[in-house]
Amino acid sequence: MKSDLPGWSRVGVPPRAPGTVLAFLRQRFPRVEEAVWRQRLAAGQVCNAAGKPLAADMPVAVTTHLLYRRTVQQEVPVPFAHTVLHQDSALVVVDKPHFLPTAPAGQHAAQTLLTRLQRQLGLPQLSPLHRLDKDTAGVVLFCADPALRDAYHSLFRNRQVDKVYEAVARWHVRFATPVVHRSRLEPGGPRFFTMMEVPGEPNSQTSMEVIARHGAWALYRLRPESGRKHQLRVHMAALGVPIRHDAFYPAINDPPEGDFSRPLQLLARRIAFNDPLTGALRVFESRRQLQWPPPEAA
Known part of the structure; x- marks a missing residue:
């Protein structure tokens, strides 16, 4: 596969899927015009699971996955390294x-x-x-x-991964002792991708505790016991301590495209699990540090 091309994605092909590669792509991505897929196929920008280019009229069942090149016009570069x-x-x-x-x-x-x-x-x-x-x-x-x-x-x-996050948010007396917050999270709110707490049986749980203080601000350790979208952000906002620089919770305040001046102060600090192949405990930790607000923000 041409791995020097940016923007490759993959999509699974169901076992014994009928039809051709082109027909599958048209059905799977109805918003993409057929001419676009024909152009990508002709340019070798749709491949099988092994990275070999596919033709439009090939049976889609010849592969378990399709790899395809995505393109976006005028994408803003992200000037930070991994x-x-x-x-x-x-x-x-x-x-x-x-x-x-x-x-x-x-x-x-x-x-x-x-x-x-x-x-x-x-x-x-x-x-x-x-x-x-x-x-x-x-x-x-x-x-x-x-x-x-x-x-x-x-x-x-199966929730067999121990995940620990850290976040910077304002200090609140309710966190003088560790807090466990449970709620029901469902899609909703001002944007199509935002979540909100609604009445009903809880489907999310987060353990929270303060591990450091700096004036009016605190560094929180967060342990999600479930994996709902935006769970930590919604839970912190619901308890009156939204994460510093959160652009969506509790209210929409997202910066313009290309503005990198307000990084969300949320960090996936640690992941630990027993390796399914060897059984050995594996632990990986971030080397990054969150930012305390300047004194004038107190």
Whole structure:
């Protein structure tokens, strides 16, 4: 596969899927015009799981995944570097900077962590095992071998991964002792991608405690016991201590495109799990540090 091209994504093909490659792509991505897919196929920008270009009239059942090149016009460069913390034949562990999406989506293709790693490491079949919001920094795990992906992904699916986050937010007396917050989170709010707490049986839980104080501000350790979208951000805002520089919770205040002056003070500090192949305990920690507000922000 042409791993020097940015913006490659992958989509699974169901077993014994009928029809041609082109027909599958048209059905899977109805908003993309047929002419666009024909152009990409003719240019070798749609490949099988092994990275070999496919023709439009080939049976889609010849592969388990399609790899395709995404393109976005006028993508704003993210001027922050990632750090590879660990690499072996199965896993790549990376310390992600703020503002960089984990994988291509929406208006982000070349400027994503996955695309950078595929190019840097020459691993076109690399895939994320979980995701961090583009606004969140810290530890992200990728699988380097497609044959092992399900074994590692099952750890997240079965909640067998211990995840620890840190966040900077205002101090509140309710956190004089550790707090456990439970609520029901559902899509809703001012944007199509935001979440909100609603009445009903809780489906999310976060353990929170203060580990340092600096005037009116505190450094919190957060342990999500569930993996709902934006869970930590919603829970902190619901308790009256929104994470510093949060552009969506409790209210929309997102900066213009290309403004990197307000990094969300949320960090995926640590991930630990028992390796499904060896049984050994594996622990990976971020080397990044969150920022205390200047004195005038107190």
